[in-house]
Amino acid sequence: MIHIRNVTKTYGRRQNRFVAIDDISFDVPEGTSVAIMGKSGSGKSTLMHAISGLDRPQKGQVIIGDKDILQLHGHELDRFRANEMGFIFQSFFVEGNASCYHNVALPLEIARLRPWKRKKLILEALEKVEMSDKVHAPARDLSGGQKQRLAIARAIVNSPKLIFADEPTGNLDSGTGERIMDLLFDLNRKMGSTLFIVTHDADLANRCKLRIHVKDGRIVSMAGQTKKEKQS
Numbered sequence: 001m002i003h004i005r006n007v008t009k010t011y012g013r014r015q016n017r018f019v020a021i022d023d024i025s026f027d028v029p030e031g032t033s034v035a036i037m038g039k040s041g042s043g044k045s046t047l048m049h050a051i052s053g054l055d056r057p058q059k060g061q062v063i064i065g066d067k068d069i070l071q072l073h074g075h076e077l078d079r080f081r082a083n084e085m086g087f088i089f090q091s092f093f094v095e096g097n098a099s100c101y102h103n104v105a106l107p108l109e110i111a112r113l114r115p116w117k118r119k120k121l122i123l124e125a126l127e128k129v130e131m132s133d134k135v136h137a138p139a140r141d142l143s144g145g146q147k148q149r150l151a152i153a154r155a156i157v158n159s160p161k162l163i164f165a166d167e168p169t170g171n172l173d174s175g176t177g178e179r180i181m182d183l184l185f186d187l188n189r190k191m192g193s194t195l196f197i198v199t200h201d202a203d204l205a206n207r208c209k210l211r212i213h214v215k216d217g218r219i220v221s222m223a224g225q226t227k228k229e230k231q232s
C-alpha cells in the first residue's frame with residue numbers, strides 16, 4: 001500500500017501565500033491505476049509532484065514500501081526515483097539533439113547502472129513502444145506521437161514500481177492517445193506498476209481502478225477500489 005498522509009503544499013509567502021494542496025490523504029494499493037481529475041489549477045500537477053518526490057511539500061508523508069520518501073535526503077531521493085519511478089510529464093521534453101537511444105538511457109545513467117547492462121534494457125523499452133526502427137534517429141525528427149512513445153520508453157526502461165503520467169495524451173490525436181494509453185495499462189498489468197494519471201478524459205479515467213477528484217487543493221470525491229474492498 002502507498003500511503004499519502006496530510007500532504008500540504010503552499011507557494012509564495014506572507015500575503016502571497018497560496019495553498020495549492022491542502023492536507024490531502026489517501027491510500028493506493030500497489031499495482032493499481034489511479035486517475036487524478038479536476039479543473040485546470042485545482043492542484044493535480046502539484047499533487048503528482050509531491051507524491052513522486054519531484055517537489056517537497058511543506059507538510060505530510062508519502063510512504064512507499066517502508067519509507068517516507070519525503071524524509072529521504074536529496075541524493076537518496078534521486079536514487080529512489082531513478083530506480084523505482086517513471087515519469088511522463090508534458091514538461092519533460094525529450095532531448096531533441098540526442099538519439100532515441102540516448103534519451104532512453106538517461107534514467108539508467110542516473111541510477112548508475114553499468115554501461116554494459118544498459119543496452120539490453122534500452123532496446124527492450126524501445127521495442128515495447130514500437131520504436132525499434134528509430135534507435136539511432138535524433139529525437140527532433142520524431143512526430144508528436146513518436147516523441148510521446150519515446151517519453152514512455154524512457155519512463156519504463158527501469159521497470160519502475162510507480163509510473164506518473166501528467167496528461168500524457170493531451171497533445172495527441174485520439175487514435176495515438178488511445179494506443180499510448182493501451183501501452184501504459186499493459187505495463188500496469190504485466191509489470192504490476194502502480195499507475196498515476198492526471199487526465200481530463202473521462203473514458204481514460206474510467207479505465208482506472210481508482211478515480212480521485214481534486215478541487216481547490218482538496219479531494220472532493222474518490223471512486224473505485226479502496227483499501228477496504230477486496231483486491232481483484
Ligand code: ADP
Nearest residue numbers: 011012020038039040041042043044045046047
Ligand atoms: P493543475 O495541474 O490542476 O492545473 P497545478 O497543480 O499546476 O494545477 O496548480 C495548482 C495551483 O497552484 C494553481 O493555482 C497554480 O497557479 C499554483 N501554482 C502551481 N505552481 C506554482 C508555482 N511554482 N508558484 C506559484 N503558484 C503555483
Ligand code: MG
Nearest residue numbers: 044045046166
Ligand atoms: Mg497540471
